[in-house]
Amino acid sequence: MSASVQPDGSELPSRKPLDGLESGLVQTVVDNMALGRALNAGLDIPGVGTNLVDPAKIMYYGLSFGGIYGTMLMGTDPLFHRGLLSVPGGPIVDIARLSGFRGDLAATLKRSRPNLLNGGPGLDGFTEDLPLRNDPPKVITDPGAAALQELFGASNWYERTGSPETFAPRIRLRPDPAWAGDPKDVAFQTAYGDGTVPNPTAATLYRAGELFDRVVYYRNDKTPTYDSDPHGWLADPSLAGRTSGEQQLGTFLSTGELVNTNPAWLEVPIADPNNLECLHYPDPQTGQQQTRQPFPASGDCPPPPSRP
Numbered sequence: 319m320s321a322s323v324q325p326d327g328s329e330l331p332s333r334k335p336l337d338g339l340e341s342g343l344v345q346t347v348v349d350n351m352a353l354g355r356a357l358n359a360g361l362d363i364p365g366v367g368t369n370l371v372d373p374a375k376i377m378y379y380g381l382s383f384g385g386i387y388g389t390m391l392m393g394t395d396p397l398f399h400r401g402l403l404s405v406p407g408g409p410i411v412d413i414a415r416l417s418g419f420r421g422d423l424a425a426t427l428k429r430s431r432p433n434l435l436n437g438g439p440g441l442d443g444f445t446e447d448l449p450l451r452n453d454p455p456k457v458i459t460d461p462g463a464a465a466l467q468e469l470f471g472a473s474n475w476y477e478r479t480g481s482p483e484t485f486a487p488r489i490r491l492r493p494d495p496a497w498a499g500d501p502k503d504v505a506f507q508t509a510y511g512d513g514t515v516p517n518p519t520a521a522t523l524y525r526a527g528e529l530f531d532r533v534v535y536y537r538n539d540k541t542p543t544y545d546s547d548p549h550g551w552l553a554d555p556s557l558a559g560r561t562s563g564e565q566q567l568g569t570f571l572s573t574g575e576l577v578n579t580n581p582a583w584l585e586v587p588i589a590d591p592n593n594l595e596c597l598h599y600p601d602p603q604t605g606q607q608q609t610r611q612p613f614p615a616s617g618d619c620p621p622p623p624s625r626p
Contacts, residue, residue: 339410339477339480340476340477340479340480340481341480342480343386343387343390343480343481344390344479344480346383346387347387347390347391347394347395350378350387350388350391350395351391351394351395351397354376354395354397354398355397357371357373357376358371358373358376358397376397376398377398377399377400377401377571378391378392378398378400378401378402379401379402379403379404379567379571380401380403380404380406381404381405381550381552381553382404382405382406382514382515382549382550384403384404385403385404385405385406385506385507385515386406386407386408386482386515387482388401388403388406389403389406389482389485389486389489389523390480390482390484390485392485392489392502392504393485393486393487393488393489393527394485394488394494396494396496396497398502399497399500399502399503400502400503400504400570400571400574401502401503401504401505402504402505402506402507402567402570402571403504403505403506403507404506404507404552404563404567405507405508405509405512405514405515405520405549405550405551405552406482406506406515406520406523407482407512407515407516407519407520407522407523408481408482408483408519408522408523409473409474409477409478409481409483409519409522410477410481411423411470411473411474411477412470412474412516412518412519412522413514413515413516413519415446415448415470415602416516416518416519416597416601416602417513417514417515417516418513418514418547419514420441420442420602421442423442424442424443424444427443427444427466428443434462434465434466434469436460436461436462436463436465436466437460437462438460438461438462438463439460439603439604439605440460440602440603440604440605441602441603441605441607442602444462444466445460445462445463445466445603446463446466446467446470446603447459447460447463447467447603448463448467448470448603450518450595450596450597450601451518451521451595452592452595452596452619452620452622452623454623482523483522483523483526483527484526486523486524486526486527486529487526487527487528488527489502489504489527489529490502490504490527490528490529491527491528503574504529504532505532505533505534505570505576506520506524506529506532506533506534507533507534507536507551507552507563507566508520508533508534508535508536508588508594509535509536509538509548509549509551509559510535510536510537510538510539510548510593510598510612511538511539511547511548511597511598511599511611511612511613511616512547512548512549512612513547513548513549513599513608513611513612514547514549514550515549516597517593517594517595517596517597517598518594518595518596518597520533520594521591521594521595524591524594525591530587530588530591531587532576532587533587533588533591534566534576534584534585534586534587534588535584535585535587535588535589535593535594536548536551536559536563536583536584537583537584537585538551538557538559538583538612539598539612539614539616540582540583541557541558541559541583542558543556543557543558543559544610544612544614545610545611545612545614546611547611547612548612551563552564552567558583559580559583559584562579562580562583562584563579565577565579566578566579566584566586590618592619592621592622593618593619594619595619595622596616596619596620597616598612598613598616598619599611599612599613599616600613
């Protein structure tokens with residue numbers, strides 16, 4: 319499903335980085351809307367039966383990119399009243415620069431004229447000098463970092479119309495009149511130390527919609543497979559939490575109940591939202607390589623700074 323997001327059918331960012339994912343995400347949401355309406359109109363299969371879909375049971379779940387554009391779908395379409403979104407986050411540029419996709423972002427920066435790879439200690443040839451939300455203020459020390467910050471800020475601004483944190487408030491905070499009297503039933507799943515959609519990007523989405531009470535936190539650091547990227551824990555048979563994640567998904571879609579199917583590994587809801595404000599692995603801007611993913615010795619995130 320994620321490949322359909324790209325305008326050229328590839329799984330890498332478009333050569334038009336300001337437009338590629340924004341347009342692709344919006345189009346994929348529209349495609350899901352069209353599918354929902356086709357099912358709502360009735361499904362007949364020759365030799366099987368007619369009216370095989372109950373319109374009241376048209377629901378949604380998505381993983382990764384499916385969770386990202388699924389958040390947009392749930393914040394837009396009155397047809398879908400129940401949905402589970404697994405490991406989403408945003409904005410896309412922040413996902414890329416803080417994750418294993420950093421090299422793909424570097425390839426785009428290299429194509430720029432002038433070349434925006436500014437060196438420094440950061441991995442993949444660039445250093446942006448951008449602190450995370452709970453980090454202390456940071457002084458720009460690396461030449462070229464200011465230009466990167468301007469580019470990333472402009473990209474995030476441009477892509478707001480196709481970025482999940484824009485749509486998150488529409489799910490509950492500012493619902494469409496079409497469903498204001500029948501609130502959306504949503505759940506989210508996020509994994510500790512996710513190396514593909516980093517925890518701080520998930521926090522951005524949940525904070526935008528005040529959705530932390532609907533967030534399940536998969537504590538990969540407490541599982542036997544702690545040294546694996548837990549991003550695909552809902553589907554990957556090699557990860558310890560898959561069975562409990564799928565049980566939770568099935569129960570939620572069928573009953574609307576968000577059940578803790580494994581109290582040893584799941585927080586339902588997340589016990590401390592602040593635990594999404596750090597990466598749980600070395601920040602790529604520091605140049606430190608991840609020897610394991612997630613970084614099992616990182617523990618919980620430091621407490622947030624006091625603000626006036």
